Each structure stands twice: as structure tokens, then as C-alpha cells.
Amino acid sequence: MTDETTAATTPSGSKPSGTIPSGEPLLSVRGVSKYFAGGSSGLLGRRGKPIKAVDGVSFSVDQGQTLGLVGESGCGKSTTGRVISKLLEPTAGEIRFNGRDIAGLKPREMRSYRSEIQMIFQDPFSSLNPRHTVGTIVGAPFRIQGVKPEHGIKAEVQSMMERVGLNPEHYNRYPHEFSGGQRQRIGIARALALRPKLIVCDEPVSALDVSVQAQVVNLLEDLQQEFGVAFVFIAHDLSVVRHIADRVAVMYLGKIMEIADRDTLYSEPLHPYTHALMSAVPVPDPRKERRRERILLTGDLPSPSNPPTGCVFHTRCQKFREELTAVQQDRCRTELPMLTEKAPGHEVYCHFPAPRAGLTDLLNTGVSA
């Protein structure tokens, strides 16, 4: 995709961040945390302990690339998404977008960045104003940012609608007149209206039927190709993330456990939590299912206001339970694991990272049915 194409399709309006020096990532997140104040507790109404929803998270996203952020409920992935798009203010850390640290920017200062960082949400119903027509919804970004496209907002909106697979004649319809998949397309059209550099997608396909999910995933991939937009794709479905992401980060209880290129993570994961996650995903192949090893995690997710000491995963870790010596276990209980770079680009936060044989067999296509 050439600069010419971008210039031809971009509506007029200058962007605050200019161009980034080559080689630098589009988005660079360092040590970002988000703590929520705990409710009051005790007879004296003392403040409860803070809820560490996101605790010291670091990753980067290159231009036009997709970072998948996976994890289960309570891992902090959605909160991370909201923090990097500044819908929530970070408690700590640095968020460098296009070379500029936006972590400390006030909402007023962030305004101009809103044309460059957008969001798509999970629930296609509640993320669209039911009293606005599609035309108003998708046209709003232009009005808010004061951008005047060459042929007018309506023409631009209709062109966008067509691009995402909606009928431009439905410009005056309301969200309730569309199906779930179509409403999600409206959300995508709105997010893309000002040609942002980055879109944070928070579980964009989880609420959709299986046959429609594939349509929306394909659409996002096509749009990325055409507009060069980067995605932070937040999801709990490992199969979908594998399909769309270039790099994947696995989160647990507010921290990143492992981060690697997509192919590396899915062929040789090294963190016990990643192993547990992958071994839990059911695969539509009955013979494989009958033969595979299933790692079952014990216990419940600890409270984020009272996370375990040392490695936050040690209380449920199957490796901790089954393979480590007492001395090694002590280390997991007391020492926070530091980043280990096992291979270029493959970072693991574990004292004893190692591949797991049975899982590797399953994930690699050589397994015969």
C-alpha cells in the first residue's frame, strides 16, 4: 500500500503526532499499571486494599500490525485496552504513541489524539446510541474533530459503510434495525472514519454467532491491509487470536505471563499458564480430543486486591504442584519472576519456563487423526 493510496483516501485534517522515526514501534507501553481504589472496609470505614487490575505491563505494537491480548476473566486485558486508549487514566507507567508519551496527557490534550487511537467494543448493542441513525453515528467523529471531507461527511460515511459491507442506503436506519454482526460493522465504520493509526478492539467478535464471527474477522483483516491500521485485539478465544494476531501476549491477574510472535507462541509456548490455557481449548476433532492431555487448573482465581506473593500464578500452577522441588517452589512463592527472553521477541515471566511435549504435538499439524 503506497503513500499515494493513503493520501487519496484520508479526509483532510492534520494529525498531531506527525510521522514516527522508522524502527520505532507505533505504540510502546512500559510498566503500565491501573489500580482501582478498594471499597471501604472495616468498622472505621478504612479504605480497602487497591484492586490491581493491571500491574506493570509492557509491550509494543508496530505500525500496521496486530497484537493479540489474551487471558481469562479478571486478567486485566480489557482494562489494559481502556488505559492505552486513555478511556481510563493509568496509575503508573509510560504510553508512547508515535514517539510521544501520552500517559500524562489531560483529556483536553488527548482530544486531538482521538482521531488516531480508536476503540471497538464487545457489545454491538450497548456501544451504539440507539437514538442515533447509522449516518449520525459514523459521521460523529468528523463533526467532533472538525474534519471536513472533500465531498462532505455524508458521502464519506456512505463510502465507509460500503467498505465495511453495509448498504449505504441504510444511512438513516437505527441500530435496532440491524443484526448483531451488522451493528459490529457500524462500530468498525465509526472507528475507521478518521483513519486512525491504532484501533483497540475489545472482544469484537465474542458476542456474535460463529458464522458471523468469521465474516467480521475477515473484514478486520482486509481493512488492516487496506488502511494500514494497527490493532490491539483483546479476546479470550485463543483460536480467533491465532488467526488475526502477529504477536500475542498472555495475561493473568494483571500481569503478562508470556509474549511472543504468533507462530512461536502457538507452536512452542513456555509458560505453564499458557500451557493450561491452550490445553483447555476444545478442538473440533473427536479423535484428538479423546487422546489429548488436559491440564486442569485447580482452585479459583485469586482476588486482584490480594494477589499471591512472588509469581502471581504459583497458587494454581500445575508445574509448581507436580514438578518443582521444595527449594524451587520457595522461589516461586517469594520472588517475582523477571522477564526472561528465551529467544528474540519471545519473553516469558516464569522462573522455570520450558516447553510441554504433549501440547507441542497437539498444536503442530503433524498429528494424524
Add this chain to the structure above:
Amino acid sequence: MSSTLPSPAIRADGRKRAFLEVNDLRVHFPTADGLVKSVDGLSFDLERGEILGIVGESGSGKSVTSLAILGLHKGSNAKVTGEIWLDGREIVGATEDEVRELRGSEMGMIFQDPLSSLHPFYSVGTQISEAYLVHTKVSKKDAKAEAIRMLEKVGIPNAPGRYNDYPHQFSGGMRQRAMIAMALICKPRLLIADEPTTALDVTVQAQILELIKELHDELNSAVILITHDLGVVAETCDKVLVMYGGQCVEKGRVDELFYEPEMPYTWGLLRSMPRMDRDRQTRLTPIPGSPPSLINVPSGCVFNTRCPFTDRVDGDKCRTEHPNLELGVTPGHAVRCHIPAAQRQEIWLTEISPSL
């Protein structure tokens, strides 16, 4: 002289009835916009010890089917016709009281969202004991003991302590376990689980499915597992029934469905799912369009508006003629499609399977 009443033990054709037998079930809802044909001619059998997966997307009629089996449409304006035989008792024609007695003792159920199925004002333990007391003549003390025993069995740590906790004090996975305890405490011989793990994390889902399988083994119960997730079906089920637009479009044993499917909708589902165990495809193959309205069900084959293979059938049959559910090569594997069987198998082998 033949009796006009159907026999509880023998079918019309002389064969013995299955433990659960559904014959030509139709559930229609008259509404201001028209007649919603949620289920329109569904038939299947299930024996004890078998796990049947009913697969479908929104609007396929799978949940309405389970409610019909549980007799939960009685008292609503739904028009239910057909027969549902559970161990010789016919449910469609039964009264509300008769069916209520069967629920809990003969049939247990688990729904998708345990938070809305558990009463928020009563402790979890009390609700489980109550389920037991309704159907069994024991003292409250004995019922409590049994409830605690069930909580332990489903893997709730510190069961005696948690007996008095309220639903909001349980995590999602634990609430689902509590639901399972409540569903199984009377040792029902049929368990219906409607999307029991959809709202749960994948690691919790794995635990819950494992638990359902274990308990099913122990009780030798018949299980109906309703889901949209083909992975879950492959993991847990013996038999599968694919629903679309209120009808069964394919059914068979689980291996048949995954390794020799014959219906374009089933192919579409398999092709549109991203999977972890195969080479990554560069592009997913979605099914174009969206599930049909149940008020305006397409004429002819209910799937024809989205089917990419209508050109393999002579003339206009797909749009004009409703295909019957026909038994295929293997007994029990039935398909509802106009494409001739040999051609379907060829399409599967040459076009669909290699692309998965």
C-alpha cells in the same frame, strides 16, 4: 382392533421405544408479527449412557427444544405438537403437575447463566436441599447432609462452610458447579445442559465439562448438551444433531459428523471456525448472510438462501421443495439435503476436507 393410544413401550413400527424419544416436535409461537416456528418437525432418540450434542446458532431452535422436553412451555402461549417420550411417559400431552414431578427427579437441567437460575436471597446450600426435599421424603437434616455431599462431589472446597453462602459469593465456575449439584441431587436419568459453559472461561469450562462427564458415567444418565461450540461437542458428545431454522439438518455419531459430514451447513460451520490444531489458514470461510427469521422461514430447504452448493442440484428444487431427513450410508447418520448422497461425499472429500 388396534388401540388408538400410543403404547408407552413400543413404537408404531413395532420397535422398542428409546429412553428419550422425540417425534416430530413442533413448537410454534403465535405473535403479532406472525407465527414463529421455533421448532418445526424435530425427531431424535437418546438412550441412557449417551451424550447428545445439539448444535446450532441463535434462532436455530435448540433452546426451545430443551424447554419443550422439560415441559416448560406449558402455561405459555406456545403451540406444542408431536410426542416426547421419557422412559414411557409422554410429556407433550401431560399436565403441568405431572411434568413438574418429573423435573428434578427424572430430569435435571443446567442453564447458561447460573446467576439468574439461582435465587439470590437464599443460600446455595438451602436451594440444593430444597431440590432434594421436593422429590424425596427425608428429614431436613438428611437433606442438608446430602446437599453437602453433592457440593463436595462437584468439587466445591470446604462444602460444609460454603453451604450457607449466597450465590453472589461464589465465582462463576463455582456457581455452575452448584447448579450441577442441584440438578443431579435426585439422580435424574436425563440431564439437559443448555450452553452450560458458554459464559465461563476456557480453563473453567474444561473443569466443568470434565465434571459433567464423570457424573454422567456414574449415573449412566442420558445427557443433552446444547452448544454452538463444535469443539465442546467433539470433546464431550457421542451423538450430534445439527439444527438450523428450527429443523434438524444433520445428525449422527460424533465421528461421522466430524469426519464425514454431508450437509452444506455443517461444512460451513466447520470451515468458518478458526482452530488451534491445524495450519493457520490465510482466510476464514464464513457462511454468507445471517441465520433466518423464524417467522419467514425460507421456502424449500431452509438453508438454501445461504448455501453455496445449490447449483449442484437440478432445477430449482432447493428453493421449492423441502428436503426430507434421509438416512445415509451409515445407520443413524441422517442428512436433510437435495444433493445426491454420492455427490455430497465427493464434495466433502475433494473440496471441503482439504481446506480445513
